[in-house]
Amino acid sequence: MVLAVKAEGVKIGYIDEEDRVQWAVRGVDLEIGSGDSFCIVGESGSGKTTLANAIAGILPPHAIIQGRLIIDGKLVLDNGRLDFNGVRGRIVSYIPQNPGTSLNPFMTVEEHFYYILRDTKSLSRREARRIALESLMKVGLDQSVLEMYPHELSGGMQQRVTIAIAIASRPKIIIADEPTSSVDANLRAGILKLLNRLNRELGLTLIMVTHDIYSAAAVCNKVAVMLVGKIVEMGEVKALLYDPRHPYTRILLNCVPVLGVKKPLKPLVGEPPRLYSDIKHCPFLDRCPFAVETCKVEPLLEPVDEKRDHVVRCWRFKELKSVEL
């Protein structure tokens, strides 16, 4: 089975105004299988968007990259050298977080499709229009949308258009960057259902970035929880929901109100740190209610059981199984 995405020791940082490097992603290894729907969950500052941008091929050139990233068998990132030729749009596509600003205000919806399909697949105007109609239908929009300009569409429609654009070039992998954060609550479920459908019906590998672990649960079959640039827990969705082993995951699950479920809301105290250099201790040290002395050394990613598909980065994951938060 060819892996859709394979990351080996990926570290991504940015140079700031004073020429120091701020690491957003501090060492990530993961494998995403073809056809998976994979969620990357984390708070702002966790590095999830940076990682997603790396896979989508839109890291800013002032980013510093280490490690290797292989997409659909092609080595796209190799310790600072980028090679996304033929990848963007064709193998990997992207659903932006802000559909309103991500569409060109001077082009109609149809023109968007045309230029993308012309550049990625050398299609003619007519062929592009046909594909545009197909894609729009799949997301539940009809052809009247084609002649409109982005500002004439509602927020929900704009998001659907960006999804339609993303699938139009028939990519194998789609990265959805917080697809529901700029959409009204009542439309959120619709978008999530749509993404789910695309993953199942078209066989697309879906990689969704979100801060909301329950959205992740609704859509994905595998989840990775990121914290301060590293993955702290990763595995199948059911495993994480019912048997979370990392304190952070558990807190995440506990601090989101769920309609119909009465449970005490336990907020997470504190803010994510700004990174200047690599930190040697557990990323959760200052906010973890279970921190002990050994946590001053960063734990490794360990499997929870012999199946090896649920891993966690905590010294105390065995004891925490039964502890009530």
Place this chain on the structure above:
Amino acid sequence: MPISLNYLLKRILLSFLVVLGVIVFSYTLLILTPGDPAVKWAGNPRGPGAVLAIELARRELGLDQPLHVQIAKFIYNVFTGNIGLSIAYKVPVTQVVASAFTSTLELLIVTYLFGVPVGVVLGTYSALRRGGRADSIIQTLAVVLASTPTFWLALIIMIILQAVFGVVPYGRIDGRLAIATNFKPITGFYLLDSLVQGNYAVFMDVFVRVIPPALAISVYPIGVLTRVTRTLVAEALLEDNVRAAVAWGVKRSTILRRYVLRSIIPPIVQISGLSFTYSLVDAMVVESMVFGREGLGSVLLDSLHKADFRVSLALIIYLTIFYIVVNTLVDILQATIDPRVRL
């Protein structure tokens, strides 16, 4: 039609009010400054006909009548185009200014047809190589150009032309050539007229003479646009829609053309329009003093030397109207090219 009737009406009303304001203001200056307004209005006449001329002027201005009547009379006269006869030319003042307008306007249009693309190209080139050496050189050049006094540059151009080619481009057109080839001005824009009549000799003549002044005046729009375009392009490249387009596989050339350049057109149009009105003054100075061309600049100089007050008033009014018209056109242009703008 992206322009509503409402907008047009508002604009016309605004122009009306502004011109009204200018007229009132001019009249105030005429009355309040030291000296007899009638004398000034008559153009400081000397000699035998002087007393009569002054008396006529007094009658015309209605200086013996109460102030509000004066102003009303003045406004009425001006609005009906009756500023009287030019002291210098003895033809209606409005006619003098109108015919000179086309000459200066032609010069300005040629200047901007050249200057705007050059500025935009330089600015884009600069932005794409941001931080590099080409960028610094171009930007420095732009600052120097924007700081150059155009009338001085015009003189320098003259010096160079004289030294290198032995020619001094003086005047707008070779009168004898025009007569010899039966040239007839139709619109007042000689470049257009000569082409329409198939008169290539005159066209070349006028064209060659318009290049040196246009070159001099163009440094201002080039200087401004180079810097502005660079900022606009650099910012446009950081926008979300460019990022999304890159992720979707759009090629670099397409992004530059359809995303970046397209998005900077509205502000470029705006700024070019503003510069255009500013360059009018430049053009007037350069064409009259340095190149001896006919046009608003010469009219201004004649008005100065013959103390032709009426012409100076007409100049103010016409140029104000020009400013408003250009701004309105720019707005309308914005509405046509930017689908988000609805007037």
Place this chain on the structure above:
Amino acid sequence: MEPSRLGKHVLLRASKKLRFKIGLVIVVVMVAMAILAPYIAPYPDEGLGRVPLDGEGRRLLPPSPQHLLGTDTLGRDLLSRIMFAARAALMQSTIVIALSLVIGLVVGSFAAYFKGFVESVLTYLTELFMAVPSLVIALFIRLATNTPGYHVVIVSLTLTWWAWYARISYVYAKGIVELDYVVLAKLAGLHPLKIVGRHILRVIFQPMAVQAISDLGSALLEASAINFMGLGLPRDYPDWGVILFEGLRELSVIAFIRAPWLVVFPGLFILITTLGFALLADPLREELDPRLSRRWRLWF
């Protein structure tokens, strides 16, 4: 609404840049030249415009050891005239910009603050005076007052320039006036002038000041143009524009350009001075608006 950076920091960071230093040097040199002209000019009387007794014989001499920049149409030493002209240049620009800045700031902030009728009237006046070009106002004033002089330049330029500042202040102030803390101050009964002064002016002062510095150069260009046309300062007066004007008046264009030193040097000084102000203002402007400082490379 961009938060304004602390004035000192801005100045400090900007002052490190090469452009700033060059601009500063130029401006300082020009100011020094203006102040010290009577003492360092080789022919101070001629600098002030007086024609020397042996003027006839010294007309239009090219640059030489006795006259480093040559002589003009009446035999006066060009270098001295140019040195004295720095005074007129700086005086005209400073007075025009200072007056326009004050008037513009007041009008703009009042219009934004008081709204309603006051706002309409003030914006109308702003539109009005923006529409009139300075050159024709200068002509009008010249004819109306029947004499050349500083007033022509200063009044015409101020009349057209204040509206520009008024509009900028108005736009800025409008953004500030809606902010919560200003509304609160109003409700608390703080005197309107205090609100305007403390909140509005302090915020907009910085970007306006930077604009004003660069405008000192632009004002010089326009003032020189007015003098070059013969509308402003009179003949023989030490002013760069006037020197060029005289050249064209005394000689035909063709003869004038045969004396290139007379053309090149006065204009060169106008250029350099304007450039100095522009170079000074640019880094300051960049420091105030840091959006483009990072991420300096492109997507491709």
